[in-house]
Amino acid sequence: MVHRIWIVEDDFRVAKIHQDFVQAVNGFCVTENIRTGNELIEKLEQAEQLPKIILTDLYIPDVEGSKLIAHIRHNYPSIYVIVISAATEIELIKEVLHLGIFDYLIKPFEQPRLEQALNKYCQTTAIYEKSASITQGELDSLFYNGVAPKIMEDEIFVKGIDAHTLQIVKDIFEKERQQELTASQLSELIGSSRSTARRYLEYLVSEQFLEMVSIYGSVGRPERKYVYRGTYEQN
Structure with a gap:
């Protein structure tokens, strides 16, 4: 099974780097490279197959990144959004986290960090698809990236x-x-x-x-x- 990924990045050179990073991970393929927010909105409306994941910058020429994320999350809730941005302002990060993004990578980053995010996506979807209910250990693996909160020995x-x-x-x-x-x-x-x-x-x-x-x-x-x-x- 190949997981389709769309990249929203106005710099084609950066987009190519991110595409190479993605396609170094088995099971993932970039099927669209998009330069603007309006282009993304149009492609989503016309798509026969939606992407599983959208990788998007927050600095988009024609739209505020947080508004674009809000549009995706409201209209296409099945799509996982991973932000890739140089933005480090706390208020902006809090805003997009509240919108329900799946992960946030600060530019520049190394390929293993993106691979970690994609592996987490696979782990998450596997748990969701396994059964109609979930255990505490599985929830811990989602919220704590595989490391359950430790109970102190004397607690x-x-x-x-x-x-x-x-x-x-x-x-x-x-x-x-x-x-x-x-x-x-x-x-x-x-x-x-x-x-x-x-x-x-x-x-x-x-x-x-x-x-x-x-x-x-x-x-x-x-x-x-x-x-x-x-x-x-x-x-």
């Missing part, structure tokens, strides 16, 4: 649950390949009380990381065992 993000201890418990099931544990067994492994161990186990059940199963003996109350979900689903 108590749920009452009674410490992030560091929680990770230790998860590692016991994942890395040490413990298939099932009771609260008593876990308490010995992490050096805590049985009630504390159960708190972590129940939290991981709520997060669908573990499954809780009841084992019925001949007498007395059933024993609760906590099974790593990956192992449980295979059985």
Whole structure:
């Protein structure tokens, strides 16, 4: 699949550089080089196939760049807009960010920076097309460029649950390949009380990381065992 890109740049030499940068990335092709805002508007109205991405400067001879972006976002919301401009004024950047641009590259820039933007586009569209819903991790990859916000080790993000201890418990099931544990067994492994161990186990059940199963003996109350979900689903 080839992703069509249009470039809006009044300097044909700069446009050629940007085109070469784009076409060095597998799966992308520049299908239009446009010099003015009015030319872009006309081509969009007449196009049989819209571009997936428009790369545009903000300094366009016949129209303010922010107004052109507003026109694209209002009339063609499926098109991703990446600004390539020498403009660094905070108020202008805030304005175009609020309009919903996908990325902003300050001239001059190196080819890997544009390639990063195009790879982010591929990642974003792949997540959107995968299913009708999205996970927190996938959202984090969109908002934080693949790096989820880090929870400090000493932060108590749920009452009674410490992030560091929680990770230790998860590692016991994942890395040490413990298939099932009771609260008593876990308490010995992490050096805590049985009630504390159960708190972590129940939290991981709520997060669908573990499954809780009841084992019925001949007498007395059933024993609760906590099974790593990956192992449980295979059985």
